[in-house]
Each structure stands twice: as structure tokens, then as C-alpha cells.
Amino acid sequence: TISAYVGAETQTGGKVTTGSNAFRTGAEANFSIPRFIIPFFDVRTRGGYMPRTNIRLGYDILNRREYYSLNQFRGGLGYIWKESLTKQHEFYPININYVQPLNITEKFLDSVGRYTYLRRVIDSQFIIGSTYQFNYNQVVAGLQKTNNFFFNGLADFSGNIAGLLTGASKENPGIILGRRFNQYIKLETEGRSNRKIGAKSSWANRLLIGYGIPYGNSEQLPYIKQFFAGGTNSIRAFRSRTVGPGTFPLLALDKTVFPDQTGDIRLEANTEFRPHISGPIYGAAFIDAGNIWLAKEDSTRPGSAFSKNFLNELAIGAGVGIRVDITMFVIRLDVAFPIKKPWEENPWYLRQLQFNKKEWRRENVVYNLAIGYPF
Helix, strand or coil, rough: CCEEEEEEEEEECCCCCCCEEEEEEEEEEEEEEEECEECCCCCCCCCCCCCCCEEEEEEEEEEECCEEEEEEEEEEEEEEECCCCCEEEEEEEEEEEEEEEEEEHHHHHHHHCCCHHHHHHCCEEEEEEEEEEEEEEECCCCCCCCCEEEEEEEEECHHHHHHHHHHCCCCCCCEEEEEEEECEEEEEEEEEEEEEEEEEEEEEEEEEEEEEEEEECCCCCCHHHHECCCCCCCCCCCCCCCCCCCCCCCCCCCCCCCCCEEEEEEEEEEEEEEEEEECEEEEEEEEEEEEEEECCCEECCCCCCCCCCCHCEEEEEEEEEEECCCCCCCCEEEEEEEEEECCCEEECCCHHHHCCHHHHHHHCCEEEEEEEECC
């Protein structure tokens, strides 16, 4: 099978003078064999579903025209099997990613000069490891239930075998094919629930938890594996990648810097009521909360480390939206505003809401235009 995609993301508002618009495109080729092919072993599955051995090759490009482009080449050899109608497993013992930056602009290099941690965005990244993913999905299974649940768990290990073979460490970096490879452990879970209300309305909820830790050959997770918060599919009251890490107040210090904040730990929760209005038109009222953190404090970003006060450091936003659902795809417009900015001295905004004032709206209201539901 061969597939391709094109995607765009844009946000306006929030009085950020730098653009966070992104354009993505990519393609993937998969060659599937309807059985397990494992040397020296005869593996069988239960449940009556055909297992697959899958070989995949893919290419993606992320284009932020004002700043840089990232090319990603990826490949893998793995196994996919269903335990039941709702449960699926994916294990890729060989999973390779190579990322190369292109078209780096002077505008972005100026931001790197002021904030050196942004250098990691344009570093070449070589990831060779293994992944295991478990998926439980009542929606795809087509079960006609009032409450539908979705769960996805991911374990991502990089550089374990390569580290043993090369003896890699921070003092003696391991090299394969002339490139320094990454070493890390990353765990990620996502849970969703969708409750039908009436014939076509629904109430959707989501919880995301992620944790990653670098070791050995690496001092931080590779950029493409780190977490971020804010954006059209995250906390919609904040521009993409402007939340965190922790209570680090980047945009309060400088609204002209490229806002690309990432972290090793993520906690995010969303709830959204989706009333049916008429025909393909649906409404939305939502609350989003979350943040990202670093596993270790970054001296250039005070307040960035995860601590026992993490619940007090959650950014919170709310808003309303409208969707046009024509079955094949959904066009979505969300208008959101902040309720809590944990990096500010007076974080709660409920008493500061001033929708009747143009200046307040320009600084705080964020407009999200996207394709597809946020979760």
C-alpha cells in the first residue's frame, strides 16, 4: 500500500508577533505479509485474525517557511496483530528515523543566538530502536454503544542494542554510519471517551500522559520525540508550542522569539460538548488544560523542571467552536481564551475577562482553523 498526506495548521491572535503556521506533507509505502516471519520461531496468534509482518518506508517534511524545514526519513520492520475486534498490538523491533534540517533562515538563527536551547530544533537526529504499541478502540470496531472508549499505549526505546555494541556514554558518544545516535526511553498513554447525547450530539473527553528520559549517549530527547502543548489539537487558548515548560514565561519575556517550547514530560486533559445544530453543522464548547516539563531543570529556563506542584502549573483555556462534518472530513473553527497562565504573577484570568475591549481580545483570544476533530 502507498499513502500520502498534506496538512496545514494556522493560528491567529494571542498577540504573538511571530508566526507558528506549519505545512506538512509526506508519503509512506507498506509491504505486508499475512503471517509472522521470525527466524527460528513459529509464532501463532489467538482470536482468529490474520497477523501481519510489515515493512515500511516513509518520508515527511515539516515546513515553517519563516524559520526552517525538517526532512524526516523513516523505516521499520514490525509485526501487527489483533487480539480481538477492539484490541490491536504493534511491535517494531527495528524502527529507524533520520531527521535533517533544511532552509534555516536568519530569523531563526537570530532566535538561536538569544536562546541557545533552540539549537536542538535544527540538529540532525538519528534514532534507531524499537517500539511497542497497544490500541483499544471501540469506535473503529463499530460498536453501537452510548459510551465509547479509546486507549493507546506506546513504549519507545532507542539506542539500547546500539549502545551495547558501541559502548556509548556521555563521555564516549556512540557513532553508527558516521552519525551520533540517540538513546532514550519514552512512555506515552492516551485515553478518550465519547458519550452520545440524544441522536447526534456528544460529549468527548481526553487524557494524555507522557514521560521520556534520555540516557547514555544523549542529554535530551531528540526534538521530534519531545512533547509540546498549545495549538489546534492541544490547549487551543494558546498558540502552538508556547506553553511551558513548567512556569517558564517565554512570551512574557520576549514576544518576538520563535515560540518552540518542548519538554520531556506531558500532562493534558480536554473536555468538549458537541451539540448538533442542523444538517452537517455542529457546535462545540470546550475546556483544555495541560503543560509540559523538563525532567531536569534548564538553567536558561527557570521553572521548567517537573515538581510536586505540577497541578498548580497547568495552563487552562476555554472556548467555543463550529464544525462542518461532511463525513469524509471535518472543517473546524475554534475560538479560545485563557483562564489560567501559570507563569504569570496573577495566573487566573476569570476576573480579567474583557471581551468588550478590542485590545484585550487582541492579546488573549486565539482563533484555530483546522481539518478534523481535535480528539
